[in-house]
Amino acid sequence: MDKIRWGILGTGTIAHKFASDLKRVENAELTAAGSRSLQSAEAFCREFDIPLSFGSYEELAAHNEIDIVYIATPNHLHHPNTLLCLNHGKAVLCEKPFALNARQASEMITLARRKNIFLMDALWTKFLPHYQKMLEMVRSGKLGAIKMVRANFGFQANAEPDSRLLNPEMGGGSLMDIGIYNVFTALDILGEPDEISVSINATEQGIDEQCAVVFKYNSGAMASLFSSISANVETEVEICGTLGRLKLTAPFYDSASVLEHEADGKKNFIMTEKEEGLGYQYEARHATGCLLEGSAETMVVPHDYSILLMKTLDKIRDLAGIVFPDM
Amino acid sequence: MDKIRWGILGTGTIAHKFASDLKRVENAELTAAGSRSLQSAEAFCREFDIPLSFGSYEELAAHNEIDIVYIATPNHLHHPNTLLCLNHGKAVLCEKPFALNARQASEMITLARRKNIFLMDALWTKFLPHYQKMLEMVRSGKLGAIKMVRANFGFQANAEPDSRLLNPEMGGGSLMDIGIYNVFTALDILGEPDEISVSINATEQGIDEQCAVVFKYNSGAMASLFSSISANVETEVEICGTLGRLKLTAPFYDSASVLEHEADGKKNFIMTEKEEGLGYQYEARHATGCLLEGSAETMVVPHDYSILLMKTLDKIRDLAGIVFPDM
Structure with missing residues (x-):
């Protein structure tokens, strides 16, 4: 091929x-x-x-x-x-x-x-250059020990009652639609949490219109994650380490997002490659490359990672009492 | 007098x-x-x-x-x-x-x-001009129905083990030191919560080094509050309503903080009176005025409000398992 x-x-x-x-x-x-x-x-x-x-x-x-x-x-x-x-x-x-x-x-x-x-x-979004650069900075130790990750993702959906976004049979709710970005970002930075707590605002259909998730780690780190389909919250990621703070500016999932680094009272912006397009070309290019190489799995999103992410989402929904029928 | x-x-x-x-x-x-x-x-x-x-x-x-x-x-x-x-x-x-x-x-x-x-x-901080202006904007309905309040307050204390900040007998922990600002800001905007959930990282002495609090309201609103004495998190307040978003820029408790208003895709800064000093003169001036008038209580911070705030903090500590001795 x-x-x-x-x-x-x-x-x-x-x-x-x-x-x-x-x-x-x-x-x-x-x-x-x-x-x-x-x-x-x-x-x-x-x-x-x-x-x-x-x-x-x-x-x-x-x-x-x-x-x-x-x-x-x-x-x-x-x-x-x-x-x-x-x-x-x-x-x-x-x-x-x-x-x-x-x-x-x-x-x-x-x-x-x-x-x-x-x-x-x-x-x-894992394939976006600024996201990869963020991971590199976290893993290099440049931010020190990570103590706190905050990720918010929200928009005012004004969804009709029969919208897929509100339908439990279609896997609706803020968590599955956009909260998932917050969750995997925290997993990427801090790993699997030792404890999870969740609070949601449930709709009449029983899905989460707003969802607050807190991850707690035995290391002393915490993550505070918030998703909403009823409020246009600022869609940012903030990572606080003992040596500095890094922000993925709003909207953090966008390929135009920029990294804002703050340490020793100084703030600077870290630029990464910006290519035209909506940002989906990075994952599409990666998948195309995997096929050309004959690979059956990518190490950027390994299968075990997908399972961990789904298990974490299952646990969050379980704690929140969100039930999808026929599961 | x-x-x-x-x-x-x-x-x-x-x-x-x-x-x-x-x-x-x-x-x-x-x-x-x-x-x-x-x-x-x-x-x-x-x-x-x-x-x-x-x-x-x-x-x-x-x-x-x-x-x-x-x-x-x-x-x-x-x-x-x-x-x-x-x-x-x-x-x-x-x-x-x-x-x-x-x-x-x-x-x-x-x-x-x-x-x-x-x-x-x-x-x-309740007496700071930008805080009062924020309350005025919320109460006027300019932001629409408030759906979400986020408040983070954190600093890296590097406290010695015998510091008052870590001592339960002295009322230590992030919540009582700085999380209290997040809590009263949410109370001022959304009132008494219908449900509270809390997650903390406890120190060996049993106080909270980091504390995540979520307030839930039957109206569909939520508040996500985070305090930390181990991470220098960006100390901002964000208020999301159906008609727009308002931010108290970092550090939100400072009299130099500015209001950032966003609606219909446009962002603008709302300036309020800035006076020299650290910001304590506003409350001191108010208390002085009350005494000159012969008043025994101020309506800016009524006694019932102080009780509500303390009760809310009690409930948060109770949920978190933070115990101050001899109470």
Whole structure:
């Protein structure tokens, strides 16, 4: 292979963003798009000049001119859609949250491993240059011992009552939609917490409109994480170590975010490479590279990490009393 | 009375700050200072050109040329020192925390009311112009319905093991020292919480080196509060409403803090009066005014509010398992 042929399952907002950024990836071709409605798939294919459109997920998964499928469907479909593609021998990049729970994630990973097929959790912001630079600074010890991580992610969704965002059957709530970024950022910096405490504001449907999570570590470190789909909170990450403080400026998930470093009373901005696009090209480029190399797993988001993240989210929801049906 | 004669009990850091700012207050005279050590009192009096120095708290409390005493002793002495001064007929401005618990606070207030003497909880930042402007904006509805309040206050104390900051017998810990600012700010904006959850990192002595508090309201609002004496976290307040966001820039307790307002994608800074000094002159001026008017209670920090604040702190410590001996 010298070109990786991509298919996209789903034609919503995230599919649009990904398709737009995939144009920036060398050795990648956007070959197909599939939706439950042929009309949607055709409209999407016209918009992005994609040759193959399919009116069912099965047809796309089965087609022999596709190497990897990006799963861009709603949260509750990530698990069945991933299994479908893997069963048809397709590599998979699955949008976050990887699944609705750790059991589903394990099933997906077990199947990928058994078939030796590439499978990756689409934690796209992990591939952003400023995020990687942040991790490098934390791991180098430049900030000293990390004592506190704060991450807030919020927006005012004004969602209709039947929106996927509010629907427990579709894996709704602030935690699964955006709180997940806070959670994996804290995991990346401080590792698995020794204790978790959670407080949410539940909607009538029983999902979290706002979710406050505190991670506690035997080391003396803590993380304070807040997500909201009812408030436009400043979406920042702050990391406090004994030798200094680092901030991922708002919005921290954006490739335009900048690192603000403060130590000894001096503040300075650390610039990292800024490329045009929405930022999804970094993960797409990485996945394309993995396929070209014949790798079945990436060490940037290893399978065990995806399981840890899902287990942590399961525990948070359990503490909060958020129940997704049929789990 | 046309001049109010002040005495200061205690000669530590906060006493220095207050004495320095009291020079900026019209109709106030710094008349006396008292310490357990006459030497300390004399040194303090020389520094601030104060006529009367006393080597015991009792002597200062009993002296007939003093109208009001500012209690600047460590936390565990606020209650006995306040009772001492009130029993000698002196008005009292008592440094925060007002007491170690609500029971002590009630005793102090009951005595002041019975004797009809002015008593005020020294929540000095409430009197800062930018804090008052913030409250005005919240109460006017300009920010819409408030959904989230975030307040962080932290510094790296590097305290010795025998420091008052780490000593439970002296009311140590991050919550009582600085977390109290976060707590009363949330109370001022959102009122008494319907639910509280707390997570702390406890020291060997059993006090909180870091303390994360979440307030939950039946209205759908939440507050996320974090205090630390082991991490230099950015000391900001953020208030998110349905119509906009307001930030008290770091450090939010400082009279130099500025309000940053964001709505409809536009950010602007709201300037308030900035006067020289450390910011303690505002509360000192207010207390002086109350005495000149013959008032026994201020409506900016009413007695019932001090009780509510102490009860809230009691509940947080109870949930966290922080125990002060002999309570």
